[in-house]
Amino acid sequence: MEKKVSITDIARKVGVSVALVSYVMNGREKEKRVGKETVKKIRRAAEELNYQPNQIARSLRLGSTKTIGLVVADIANPFFGQFARIVEDEAFKAGYTVVFGSSDEDDIKSAFVLDTLLNRQVDGLIVIPSEGTVKQINGLVRKKKPFVLFDRYFKEVNCNHIILDNYKGTNIATRYLVEKGHRKIALVAYKTSLVHMTERIRGYTEALKEAGIDHTKYLAEIKFSHSYKDFENSFRAFFNKHSDIEALICANNGLSINSLYYIRQNCIRIPGDIDFIGFDGGEPFDLYSTPLSFVRQPIEEMGREVVKLLTDLMNGSTKVSHIMLDPELVIREIRNC
Amino acid sequence: MEKKVSITDIARKVGVSVALVSYVMNGREKEKRVGKETVKKIRRAAEELNYQPNQIARSLRLGSTKTIGLVVADIANPFFGQFARIVEDEAFKAGYTVVFGSSDEDDIKSAFVLDTLLNRQVDGLIVIPSEGTVKQINGLVRKKKPFVLFDRYFKEVNCNHIILDNYKGTNIATRYLVEKGHRKIALVAYKTSLVHMTERIRGYTEALKEAGIDHTKYLAEIKFSHSYKDFENSFRAFFNKHSDIEALICANNGLSINSLYYIRQNCIRIPGDIDFIGFDGGEPFDLYSTPLSFVRQPIEEMGREVVKLLTDLMNGSTKVSHIMLDPELVIREIRNC
DNA sequence: AATATATGCTTAAACGTTTAAATATAAAAA
DNA sequence: TTTTTATATTTAAACGTTTAAGCATATATT
Numbered sequence: 001m002e003k004k005v006s007i008t009d010i011a012r013k014v015g016v017s018v019a020l021v022s023y024v025m026n027g028r029e030k031e032k033r034v035g036k037e038t039v040k041k042i043r044r045a046a047e048e049l050n051y052q053p054n055q056i057a058r059s060l061r062l063g064s065t066k067t068i069g070l071v072v073a074d075i076a077n078p079f080f081g082q083f084a085r086i087v088e089d090e091a092f093k094a095g096y097t098v099v100f101g102s103s104d105e106d107d108i109k110s111a112f113v114l115d116t117l118l119n120r121q122v123d124g125l126i127v128i129p130s131e132g133t134v135k136q137i138n139g140l141v142r143k144k145k146p147f148v149l150f151d152r153y154f155k156e157v158n159c160n161h162i163i164l165d166n167y168k169g170t171n172i173a174t175r176y177l178v179e180k181g182h183r184k185i186a187l188v189a190y191k192t193s194l195v196h197m198t199e200r201i202r203g204y205t206e207a208l209k210e211a212g213i214d215h216t217k218y219l220a221e222i223k224f225s226h227s228y229k230d231f232e233n234s235f236r237a238f239f240n241k242h243s244d245i246e247a248l249i250c251a252n253n254g255l256s257i258n259s260l261y262y263i264r265q266n267c268i269r270i271p272g273d274i275d276f277i278g279f280d281g282g283e284p285f286d287l288y289s290t291p292l293s294f295v296r297q298p299i300e301e302m303g304r305e306v307v308k309l310l311t312d313l314m315n316g317s318t319k320v321s322h323i324m325l326d327p328e329l330v331i332r333e334i335r336n337c
Numbered sequence: 338m339e340k341k342v343s344i345t346d347i348a349r350k351v352g353v354s355v356a357l358v359s360y361v362m363n364g365r366e367k368e369k370r371v372g373k374e375t376v377k378k379i380r381r382a383a384e385e386l387n388y389q390p391n392q393i394a395r396s397l398r399l400g401s402t403k404t405i406g407l408v409v410a411d412i413a414n415p416f417f418g419q420f421a422r423i424v425e426d427e428a429f430k431a432g433y434t435v436v437f438g439s440s441d442e443d444d445i446k447s448a449f450v451l452d453t454l455l456n457r458q459v460d461g462l463i464v465i466p467s468e469g470t471v472k473q474i475n476g477l478v479r480k481k482k483p484f485v486l487f488d489r490y491f492k493e494v495n496c497n498h499i500i501l502d503n504y505k506g507t508n509i510a511t512r513y514l515v516e517k518g519h520r521k522i523a524l525v526a527y528k529t530s531l532v533h534m535t536e537r538i539r540g541y542t543e544a545l546k547e548a549g550i551d552h553t554k555y556l557a558e559i560k561f562s563h564s565y566k567d568f569e570n571s572f573r574a575f576f577n578k579h580s581d582i583e584a585l586i587c588a589n590n591g592l593s594i595n596s597l598y599y600i601r602q603n604c605i606r607i608p609g610d611i612d613f614i615g616f617d618g619g620e621p622f623d624l625y626s627t628p629l630s631f632v633r634q635p636i637e638e639m640g641r642e643v644v645k646l647l648t649d650l651m652n653g654s655t656k657v658s659h660i661m662l663d664p665e666l667v668i669r670e671i672r673n674c
Numbered sequence: 675a676a677t678a679t680a681t682g683c684t685t686a687a688a689c690g691t692t693t694a695a696a697t698a699t700a701a702a703a704a
Numbered sequence: 705t706t707t708t709t710a711t712a713t714t715t716a717a718a719c720g721t722t723t724a725a726g727c728a729t730a731t732a733t734t
Contacts, residue, residue: 018691
């Protein structure tokens with residue numbers, strides 16, 4: 001790899017000190033009253049040598065890398081991919097680059113990723129925290145590192161977070177199905193202590209309670225796993241036990257997709273055999289045999305808010321915000337062809 | 338943000354020079370013959386102060402950031418998201434972190450992203466080059482920056498690249514449809530000079546030629562756009578003009594998805610009205626009314642190979658590799674429920 | 675006793691920037 | 705003329721590491 005040209009090379013070529021070059025390269029020639037001729041010469045030399053500033057050196061000196069770290073569960077998951085894209089764009093506009101890492105919903109991996117990003121001196125972090133990472137998040141608080149949690153948070157940690165009104169998400173979905181006349185409404189959720197899930201479960205149970213329907217019978221809390229097989233086994237057990245299910249709500253995108261694979265494989269018809277409401281939407285929802293209903297998260301807005309909040313923090317704000325955005329129930333009609 | 342603890346803080350606390358601390362922190366205490374007692378004291382102090390190395394300072398000194406830059410068209414696109422994930426994992430194993438940027442298939446944006454990553458001194462780059470970025474890629478060659486192109490390349494630039502045998506991809510798809518008895522086989526592709534597309538088109542036309550079928554009539558080369566509306570307009574014009582199409586091949590994932598939206602909206606039946614072969618697969622393909630056939634790219638293998646090639650380059654290899662991997666035609670049966 | 679070797683540690687430069695402070699010169703004001 | 709002010713530039717330290725080179729001291733070898 002070619003030796004990169006530095007500010008020193010330009011200084012030598014023009015015959016001035018590095019300070020002047022630095023001033024000019026940063027557009028501070030007026031403020032620092034650099035001679036007009038000198039400015040021109042420096043500009044020309046920079047051009048000729050094809051100078052590119054070394055952001056690493058700059059970062060070290062300034063104590064800021066203009067980089068933000070993004071910890072997602074899995075960048076390959078379209079929901080997180082979409083989120084990452086919005087973060088990227090917003091960060092870019094604000095002059096930041098994003099470094100990312102996938103935690104795989106695993107606390108050990110999460111710790112690794114977090115350490116890596118911190119060692120790389122990211123100025124701030126956006127974290128989708130996995131189960132069992134309270135300590136890690138508390139560590140960020142202790143370090144006074146600017147960061148905001150997204151999608152989930154911990155009740156025991158007072159920090160910035162932006163989440164969906166998860167309760168409302170499943171609540172409106174359940175109510176909708178109840179009003180439609182269903183009584184045997186199942187919810188498939190992950191067995192976890194993470195609030196986004198417990199809230200989604202609560203939204204469901206409360207809606208059922210209110211309607212005077214048993215709210216425990218059709219609740220499937222299954223263990224998280226990366227393997228579809230594991231999901232399938234748990235789900236089959238549940239489904240076989242309750243062959244009278246009239247409607248199914250899925251508590252997140254992954255569960256929705258997995259459920260659809262199962263449903264498809266087992267020749268269960270939507271609608272007909274069961275009604276279905278998923279989470280987050282996406283291409284598979286649109287292109288399924290019939291368009292599928294789902295709980296929509298305002299992901300664009302959330303992404304924008306997250307970055308805005310973080311940049312405020314990085315600019316010195318000390319306000320702690322807990323932002324909760326509203327979901328929207330998107331009901332799709334049966335296709336007539 | 339708390340002042341980070343540095344090697345100097347540890348040195349001061351223990352009462353030794355920073356050099357010793359550095360040696361110990363890098364596990365070179367044997368080689369550099371640091372006293373046993375001192376090692377212990379340094380370790381303890383590092384623990385107590387919760388020392389985390391500053392990778393930025395390290396990078397500046399060593400001239401290597403242990404970072405690789407990834408330029409994709411759009412991280413929100415599942416194909417690229419999946420690829421990014423593989424790259425991330427492989428890079429992580431090799432001790433690298435990945436910084437990414439989306440080029441949006443736009444040369445201006447690509448230049449920005451590339452510059453940003455270069456200024457951040459990435460040790461190497463993985464680039465999915467957009468149209469009109471030959472100059473940028475040539476720039477990398479001139480700088481002797483280790484990089485490898487993925488998915489596409491430029492005939493005029495001799496550099497490392499890993500691509501699919503694109504010709505073969507559409508060729509086997511077309512042959513399959515011909516053998517099935519179709520003669521009016523359409524290909525929807527992007528109008529671009531990028532080889533991955535031109536090769537996919539060539540694979541299609543050659544297969545048709547060989548079968549003695551007119552190979553221009555049913556070829557739709559449409560302009561790339563981020564808007565579905567634009568796609569729809571071009572596609573509709575094409576479809577209306579050729580209402581006798583028997584089968585449709587889509588030249589990449591985005592086109593496949595867009596086509597499916599159109600097909601669905603216009604009540605065209607797969608199979609029945611037309612046969613369909615898409616590109617890259619994914620959840621929408623599996624969950625469509627009937628499972629859809631597609632040309633599969635060995636993306637895992639490609640991702641692994643890309644990172645392997647790049648790490649070799651970063652470790653000083655000067656070999657230029659052009660790797661081409663085989664696609665696989667995945668034919669799906671009609672669902673019987 | 676003189677020399678060589680081993681052990682343990684320090685010094686200081688370097689990486690490429692930024693920037694406060696100092697310096698030098700010219701022009702304006704006293 | 706001397707002093708002040710404005711203009712143009714340099715100096716040098718700092719950011720947190722790594723590492724070659726040097727310096728003591730103790731022990732082993734002649």
